[in-house]
Amino acid sequence: MPLSRLSSPFLSGTNRVTLQMLQLLLALVPAVIAIVYFFGPGVLITMALAIVLALLAEALMLKLRNRPLKPFLTDGSAIVTAVLLAIALPPLAPWWLVTIGVLFAIIFAKHLYGGLGYNPFNPAMVAYVVLLISFPLEMTTWLPVTILSEHPLDIASAFQMIFTGQTSSGISIDALSGATPLDAMKTQIGLLQHPVDIVQQPLFGLFGGKGWEWINVLFIVGGLYLIYRRVISWHIPVSMLAALTLISAITWFVSPELAGSPLFHLLSGGTMLGAFFIATDPITASTTVKGRIVFGAGVGLLTYIIRVWGGYPDGIAFAVLLMNMLVPLIDYYTQPKVYGAK
Amino acid sequence: MTEKLSSFPGGLVLDGQKRRSTQTPIRQMPLSKKLILPLQQHIGEASVPIVEVGDKVLKGQKIARAEGHVSVCLHAPSSGVIHAINEQPIPHPSGLSALCISIETDGEDRWIDHQGINDFTQLSEHELRQRIRIAGIVGLGGAGFPSFIKLNPGVQHHIDTLILNGVECEPYITCDDMLMREHANGILDGIEIMQYALQVKNTIIAIEDNKSEAISAIEQALTQRKLPNTRVVVVPTRYPAGSEKQLIQVLTGKQVPTGKLPIDLSIVCHNVGTSYAIGRAINHGEPLISRIVTVTGTDVKHAGNFEVLFGTPMDELLAFCDTKHQPGEPFILGGPMMGYNLSGVNLPVTKTANCILVGVDNAAPQSKPMPCIRCGECATACPVSLLPQQLYWHARAKDLEKTQEYNLFDCIECGCCSYVCPSKIPLVHYFRFAKTETMNQQQETLKADHARIRHDNRQDRQELEKKEKQERQRQRKAALAATKAAKEKEAAEQSDEVDNVENK
Numbered sequence: 001m002p003l004s005r006l007s008s009p010f011l012s013g014t015n016r017v018t019l020q021m022l023q024l025l026l027a028l029v030p031a032v033i034a035i036v037y038f039f040g041p042g043v044l045i046t047m048a049l050a051i052v053l054a055l056l057a058e059a060l061m062l063k064l065r066n067r068p069l070k071p072f073l074t075d076g077s078a079i080v081t082a083v084l085l086a087i088a089l090p091p092l093a094p095w096w097l098v099t100i101g102v103l104f105a106i107i108f109a110k111h112l113y114g115g116l117g118y119n120p121f122n123p124a125m126v127a128y129v130v131l132l133i134s135f136p137l138e139m140t141t142w143l144p145v146t147i148l149s150e151h152p153l154d155i156a157s158a159f160q161m162i163f164t165g166q167t168s169s170g171i172s173i174d175a176l177s178g179a180t181p182l183d184a185m186k187t188q189i190g191l192l193q194h195p196v197d198i199v200q201q202p203l204f205g206l207f208g209g210k211g212w213e214w215i216n217v218l219f220i221v222g223g224l225y226l227i228y229r230r231v232i233s234w235h236i237p238v239s240m241l242a243a244l245t246l247i248s249a250i251t252w253f254v255s256p257e258l259a260g261s262p263l264f265h266l267l268s269g270g271t272m273l274g275a276f277f278i279a280t281d282p283i284t285a286s287t288t289v290k291g292r293i294v295f296g297a298g299v300g301l302l303t304y305i306i307r308v309w310g311g312y313p314d315g316i317a318f319a320v321l322l323m324n325m326l327v328p329l330i331d332y333y334t335q336p337k338v339y340g341a342k
Numbered sequence: 343m344t345e346k347l348s349s350f351p352g353g354l355v356l357d358g359q360k361r362r363s364t365q366t367p368i369r370q371m372p373l374s375k376k377l378i379l380p381l382q383q384h385i386g387e388a389s390v391p392i393v394e395v396g397d398k399v400l401k402g403q404k405i406a407r408a409e410g411h412v413s414v415c416l417h418a419p420s421s422g423v424i425h426a427i428n429e430q431p432i433p434h435p436s437g438l439s440a441l442c443i444s445i446e447t448d449g450e451d452r453w454i455d456h457q458g459i460n461d462f463t464q465l466s467e468h469e470l471r472q473r474i475r476i477a478g479i480v481g482l483g484g485a486g487f488p489s490f491i492k493l494n495p496g497v498q499h500h501i502d503t504l505i506l507n508g509v510e511c512e513p514y515i516t517c518d519d520m521l522m523r524e525h526a527n528g529i530l531d532g533i534e535i536m537q538y539a540l541q542v543k544n545t546i547i548a549i550e551d552n553k554s555e556a557i558s559a560i561e562q563a564l565t566q567r568k569l570p571n572t573r574v575v576v577v578p579t580r581y582p583a584g585s586e587k588q589l590i591q592v593l594t595g596k597q598v599p600t601g602k603l604p605i606d607l608s609i610v611c612h613n614v615g616t617s618y619a620i621g622r623a624i625n626h627g628e629p630l631i632s633r634i635v636t637v638t639g640t641d642v643k644h645a646g647n648f649e650v651l652f653g654t655p656m657d658e659l660l661a662f663c664d665t666k667h668q669p670g671e672p673f674i675l676g677g678p679m680m681g682y683n684l685s686g687v688n689l690p691v692t693k694t695a696n697c698i699l700v701g702v703d704n705a706a707p708q709s710k711p712m713p714c715i716r717c718g719e720c721a722t723a724c725p726v727s728l729l730p731q732q733l734y735w736h737a738r739a740k741d742l743e744k745t746q747e748y749n750l751f752d753c754i755e756c757g758c759c760s761y762v763c764p765s766k767i768p769l770v771h772y773f774r775f776a777k778t779e780t781m782n783q784q785q786e787t788l789k790a791d792h793a794r795i796r797h798d799n800r801q802d803r804q805e806l807e808k809k810e811k812q813e814r815q816r817q818r819k820a821a822l823a824a825t826k827a828a829k830e831k832e833a834a835e836q837s838d839e840v841d842n843v844e845n846k
Contacts, residue, residue, distance in 0.1 A: 007771045009679040009757030010672060012706040015764040017715055071712060117713030287718040287731060338749045339587060339726035340600040
């Protein structure tokens with residue numbers, strides 16, 4: 001007889017791991033729709049490919065590790081990793097890039113550390129960083145939002161693009177690609193242009209990158225749903241966004257020529273995806289209340305530092321991984337005061 | 343009551359399932375042919391039998407005396423003959439046996455002569471406590487600590503506040519609720535006596551807001567009685583608000599410091615059932631021989647509350663309520679959150695048996711738990727602000743020292759963490775295991791220390807003996823040498839004398 005039947009409590013709440021994962025996937029839907037709207041249907045193909053590969057890799061690893069297949073294949077965690085990675089990758093990322101990323105995430109970042117619950121680093125972010133370092137060109141080949149109005153991409157041509165690198169009409173990925181707003185901001189500041197002038201270019205929207213800002217807003221909507229359903233707590237997103245706002249506001253007022261505005265940073269790149277869906281990954285984030293605030297603030301600060309002074313246009317993935325390393329230390333020093341303690 | 347209340351961290355809002363057992367008034371459980379009375383139904387030392395097999399006893403007759411300070415007496419719940427005094431299985435998480443007195447009842451249920459006191463203020467506080475002790479009264483909320491001790495603050499303490507715990511926060515249990523509804527006056531009788539014994543300034547009767555009938559019954563009784571500075575405080579329904587420390591936090595905003603007792607905050611808590619028993623004992627001279635037991639659960643057809651004589655076999659009680667037990671299903675003594683699984687039901691009802699539960703909704707799953715995903719829900723739910731997840735890692739790794747660092751022994755085993763866990767890990771089970779292991783280890787260390795000290799002492803003693811022996815030998819040798827020398831000297835002197843004489 002299982003332990004749970006032998007000793008109290010004999011009651012159990014309705015919360016389940018699978019349920020949490022499903023809620024998370026549901027919360028991503030609005031933002032994914034926006035990504036399809038602005039960057040074409042490529043992300044859906046990437047996502048489907050990633051999910052299939054993730055489940056296969058998960059099954060293989062479970063088999064090798066002599067673990068039961070059913071509970072772990074149905075817990076939803078592999079699918080979440082696949083979906084998050086697919087969203088983070090460029091919309092027309094070649095199939096082999098997706099494959100390497102997913103396999104690395106599931107096999108190395110997850111199962112070699114012991115599988116669900118035991119991985120110290122967020123698997124999707126490990127894969128993202130591995131790909132970014134190994135294949136910098138492919139990883140920064142984004143579609144400018146405006147290009148779709150000139151060359152509309154249907155699902156078939158996106159499919160051809162991902163698997164062959166060009167459409168049947170002969171348009172290659174290089175013809176479509178361009179820099180992301182964060183990338184453009186960084187390069188042009190390097191060329192001593194002023195951020196205020198840079199954001200006048202067609203690549204930029206009202207507050208952040210064109211299109212990107214709406215995707216970020218929809219990530220916020222999904223994130224608020226997760227907080228409302230208690231899948232995540234508010235501490236990490238709030239402290240991360242507060243830290244990012246604070247440091248970018250200080251820089252913006254002290255030397256506005258150095259970087260974009262606070263709003264630009266909040267609504268560009270992977271800020272909101274990171275704040276609500278990546279940094280809040282329970283397995284790899286801090287678990288105490290105070291610890292979560294420290295952890296979130298660390299991610300926010302590091303993201304900004306990497307974006308502005310580092311070598312890469314966006315810093316979410318690196319920031320999360322760096323803070324993952326500090327989690328045991330943070331958790332140890334942020335234990336709550338126990339009832340009756342002096 | 344719009345009193346400003348504090349709150350404790352975490353906790354759960356649970357489906358109370360109270361209506362299941364509050365639809366009928368308290369009923370009398372029919373007299374059983376045989377009553378089995380464990381000599382220890384309280385915390386402390388077991389009582390000692392003062393009857394022998396074959397003795398005839400009357401209802402309410404003392405059959406065992408208190409032994410040592412932390413102990414109370416035991417009485418025959420009905421008239422009959424002492425059938426046996428031997429080891430019998432008792433209700434215990436590990437299914438232990440212990441010394442019990444068995445009574446074969448004669449069906450007459452004849453009381454021994456007894457009478458109450460009209461005016462208890464004629465008695466000194468000490469006499470009151472003695473009577474409560476002799477009446478065998480222990481905390482009826484579940485712990486079973488002898489009540490007379492908690493009515494004795496001692497010279498160095500002064501009690502400001504007496505808290506009557508009528509919270510009853512565990513789902514399914516309704517024995518205190520029904521007692522308050524039906525015997526509000528009897529409870530106030532006990533409160534009056536405790537107020538006198540403790541000389542308190544304030545009295546709070548705490549009841550959860552899901553018990554409106556009980557609240558109005560007590561309030562109504564209070565308006566008629568006019569007890570000084572006594573009021574009902576309605577607390578929000580949140581498990582485990584009825585746990586003593588959490589209740590104190592809700593009512594006063596204060597925390598009982600680690601290693602201290604409520605008395606150090608000038609507070610004493612008693613259960614409402616205990617109060618009722620004290621009233622019966624002092625005003626009517628009736629010792630504690632029965633209690634209200636809730637019999638409930640999805641598999642109990644006629645759930646309700648019953649006045650049950652101690653020693654009544656649980657299986658008779660369950661049969662009386664028409665219980666359909668499913669194979670493999672636990673018989674739970676106590677509530678679904680903190681109760682324990684009985685090894686069987688061929689066991690007697692004792693002073694601390696507040697509820698027998700057969701069948702729960704939302705039962706903990708049968709499947710194997712998933713790995714911990716560190717979501718931290720357990721820490722959010724913990725009413726004492728522990729980190730159950732960290733405790734779990736260290737308990738699983740049997741790193742007992744680390745579990746102590748994470749304050750394992752502050753865990754009240756309320757079960758909130760296990761309840762909310764999305765991976766369905768039986769966290770409390772691990773904590774109980776770690777606690778037992780730690781205590782065993784400490785016991786072993788104590789034993790080892792004891793043995794080492796004994797060994798050292800023995801060596802010292804042997805050393806000393808050896809030295810003493812050597813010393814004695816030396817002295818003997820010296821003495822011998824001395825006598826020898828003396829003899830020689832004497833001989834020499836004698837020969838000298840002889841010489842002298844000869845020379846003369």
